[in-house]
Amino acid sequence: MLGRVLLVLLLLFFSITLRAQLKISGKVIDEKNTAIEFISIKIIDPKNKSNYTQTDSNGAYVLKNLEAGKYILTFSSLNFETKHDSFYLKQDTVINILLKENSNTLNDVQINAKKALIEKKIDRTVFNAENSVAAIGTDALELLAKIPGVRVLNDQVSLVGKGKVNIMVNDKLVQLSEDDLTNYLKSISSDNISKIEVITNPPAKYDAQGNNGLINIVLKKAIAEGFKGAFNSTFTQATHSTASVGGNLSYRKDKITLYTNLNIRKGSLAPFEQSNVFYPTQTWNIVNKDRNFRTVPSGQVGLDYQLSQKTLLGFSYNGGLTNFHSEENIRTTIFNSVQRLDSILNSDASAKIRSHYNAANLYLKQALDTTGKQITINADWFKFGDDKSRYFNNTSYAENGAIIQNAFAEYLSTSKQSIDLYTLKADVDLPFKTFKFSLGTKLSFIENESDLAFYQKRNEVYQADLAQTNLFNYKERTQALYVNLNKTIKKWDFQIGLRAEYTQIDGKSSNELNQNDYFQLFPTFYAVYRASETSNWGINYGRRINRPAYRKLNPFRWYSNQYVYAEGNPFLQPSYNNNIEISHVYNNVFTSALSFSHISNGFNDVNFIDASTNIQASKPINFITGYNYQLSNSVLVKPIKGWESSNQFDVFCNVSNSSIEQTLNNLKGFSAYFSTVNQFTLNKSKTIMGDVNFWFQFPAVDGLNNNRSQCNLDLGVKTLLFNKKIQIAVNATDILKTNQYRFNSLVNNIRQEYNNYYDSRQLRLTIRYIFGNEKIKQIDRKAGNEEERKRNN
Structure with missing residues (x-):
């Protein structure tokens, strides 16, 4: 049925295209016959109404959907003399323009067209980091924590009320484990x-993986012609200290752009985990004191080469490694039924992990014409x-402190693990006069x-325990196709997409086989109604899939002590999510959204406890049917000059139904979340800035866990020196030491309570020095589709 609907829509759109009206196109060059990008073009139609466009990186422009009549064109730019052209349009017309350089052009000028800090688009919310005071002197993970609706807890990124999300950089999913x-x-x-x-x-153009959506970090791509770079160093004091140094360099000359960065971080943290397990006749109090050390070097190098005006070729490489070791003491104090000391189990542990990753990307971007039609291959x-x-x-110690015999x-x-991932992706963008069509495969x-x-x-x-020696092999192949249509009808913007994915799985572990293949469709739909210049309404729907991480598929047991272990499940299946949202934006200041999501075949780790043996076995299984209802509100205000405040308030209800008898059949609860991000400019020259950020999470249901409330307060001050070449920032995070993860659950009618703190109260000093050529001439290739351009990293 859905295929027939798409076919009808395609025929409708193509019939509209055949009846399209007139257009004006052309190219703008300078006196050296060189194409000029970003030339502003103003057109006044026969009804004296004005519209605007600009030239692309090839100097080309196009004005569509025009009726016959008299028009006035104005070509203007800061560096060139303005030129006017008046004519009568009868048919499709090509007008090529030569502009003379303005003799009064300044040699060194920096132009910044400042956007709103937060923008709501048809399919995403955009946080413009370039305009955020909070973005000075931080890194990507810390900056994510300052975005309304985004939470970073124990270095894990999630959305309020929804859970963990996948991270992309320049439209590409980052395929790394949590720590990396x-x-x-x-x-x-x-x-x-x-x-x-x-x-x-x-x-639809994105992978369907990830039930709770995506966060896409877009790196700056526009760089000044010539040489530019920066050096930065950071010192962080938590329980222990951590230091990092790094820098980046970029160079552009004619058709070549080179860029590279290198960073190294070294230090340690001291997380603390405490739990209570209430057996029928005993209570186990477990305290895990840990200090973990990390040395993490990483780097990137990339090259862009403009083969011709329509062809761009690029290559990039990312690599890094982690040297990790930890020193742990796990002390389990066991009390009897009258809460008197029964015995103590002590475990000293140390771990060493050496991990590394390498990632390479080769891409080709080919413009098919000057109207934005293009193909991109990655x-x-x-x-x-x-x-x-x-x-x-x-x-093991007895109640009197003596070591139990043979204890x-x-x-x-x-464990040794190796993961290889190969992908080939092609995207085609075909903007027509009355709609945009794109398709692709991966x-x-x-x-x-x-x-x-x-x-x-x-x-x-x-001596090896052969019963617990394991070689796990897992292979997964996926073929995907997608189509996407965009259409504007008067005050309405529509976007409809369909993605199809066919996956084959072949896993083998301990003579257990997991072979499976499945075909799934993932439709998406968006609509925006522009009720007025200050009021926009939107609705969207999408279906998603969440495939389990590789480690969750491996049934090997990883022991903490002789009573506690974790294992994977080779028969774990993907879960699916349906999401719908209705939103309203007023004057780009106040945004409200009402959303609903339904998860089926959901999986999570369950800590199964056996009262007869005291064994605690954690294993992921499919057992959850979940529902999430959420009302989100955000407001961006400027109470006084120099103060910008972004505030978020969410109310949500989570419902989890379980299909296994060891857990509660149903768990549900209402909750709320509030955050405020405040940025201050403290002097007229805008070189001293500060920020105050606070969030509070009320008690909530997460899967089969009851989470307790938690909150976080951060303070920061930054200064810019020597013509803003030097940036110095001091930040204090979790000042009140209230960002603690506390929750409880009930399995086999045995209550478990957890209270964890991950050393998040920190004081951080960052110094950054920027150097190089910063002339106005810049590169920002937007030949057609800016979104696809983000894949160039």
Whole structure:
């Protein structure tokens, strides 16, 4: 049925195209016969109404949907003399213009067209980081925490009321594990970020992966011709200290653009985890004191080459590694039924992890004409590997403090993993006079190999436990096609898309086979009604899929002590989500959105507890049917000159239904979230700035967990020196030490309580020095579709 509807829409749009009206097109050049980009073009029609456009990177322009009659064209730019042209339009007309350079042009000028801090578009909300005081002296992960509706807890990014989201950089999904993703985001300086797009319902051109949407970090691409760079250093003091240094360089000359960056971070954190497990006759109090150390170097290099006016070729490489080791003490105090000390289990542990990733991208962008029709081809290779080892011992003590006989044991667990990912993607953009049409395809191949082993020390020798030695192989192939249509009808903007994905899975672990293939359709729909110049209404719908992480598919057991372990599930299946949202934007100041989402076949980790053996086994399974109802409100105000305040208030209800008897059948609850991000300019020259940021999360239901309230207060001050070449920023995060993750759950009628703190109270000093040529002539290739241009990194 859906296919027939799309066919009818296609025929309708093409019939409209055949009846299209007249157009004016042409090219603007200078006295050296060089194409001039970003020339402003004003057209006055026979009814004395004005419209505007500008030339693209090839100096071309086009004005469409024109009726016969008298027109006046004006070509203008700061660096060129203004030129007027008056004529009578009878048919499609080509007008080429030569502009003379303005003799009064300044040699060194910087022009910044300032956008609103937050913009609402048809399919996303845009946070313009370039205009944010909060973006000075931070990194990408810290900047995400300052965006209304986005939360960063324990370095994990999520949306308020919805859960974790996938992260993209320049429209490309970052295929990293949680820890490596954190390191990568911290290596991106906020000074290199142009904007951040929050896409709760992604359109068809994006992968359908990720139930809760996407966050797309768009890096700055426009660079001055010549040489430019920056050096930055950061010192952070939490319980312990961390330092990082890095920098970036860029160079453009004629057809070549080169860019590179290098960063290294070294330091340690001291997270604290505490839990209580209430068995029928005992209470286990578990305290995990940890100090983990990281050394994280990473870098990027890229090259863009303009083969011709219509052809752009590029290559980029990203790489990084992490040297990690931790020192842990896990102390379990066991009380009897009358809360008297029964025994103590002590475990000392240390872990070493060395991981690395390499990512390469080759792309070709070919303009098909001067009206924006183009094709973009991306070939990507990503490789990730890690080598883990974890040593731990267990010692049991009686209530009098004496070591229980034969209670001491030593263990070693190891893991080696290798992930290879290859993708080939092609996108075609075909803007016509009355609508825009795009289509594309993507092929991806993933191969994951894991080699895990478990050893116990006997007679001073570690002996392998063959029953817990495992080689896990997992292969996944996906073929995808999508189509997307955009159409404007008077005050209405429409966008409709359909993505089809066919996936084949082949997994093998411990002689367990998991072979599966499935075909799924993912429709999207958006509509915006411009009721007035200050009032816009919107509605959107989309269907998504959430495929499990590779580690969740591996059934190997990873022990913390002899009673506690975690394992994967090779038969874990994807979950699916349907999302719908109705929104209203008033004067780009006040935004409200009412949304609903339904998740089916949802999966999560369940900590199964056996009262007879005291075994705690954590395993991911498909068991959740969930519903989320949410009302979001945001307002951007400027109470006084120099003060910009962005505020968010959400009210939501989460409902989780479970299909397994060990858990509660139903868990639901209302909650609310409030955040305020305030930026201050403290002097007339705008070189001293400050920010105050606060959020509060009321108690909420998350899956089968009841989360307690938490809040966070951050303060910061920044100054710009020596003609803004030097930036100095001091930031204090979680000043009140209230950003604690506290929750409880009930499994097998056994209550579990958790209270975790991840060392988030920190004081950070950042110094950044900018150098190089900053002339006005810049490159910002927008030959057709700016969105597809973001793939060039």
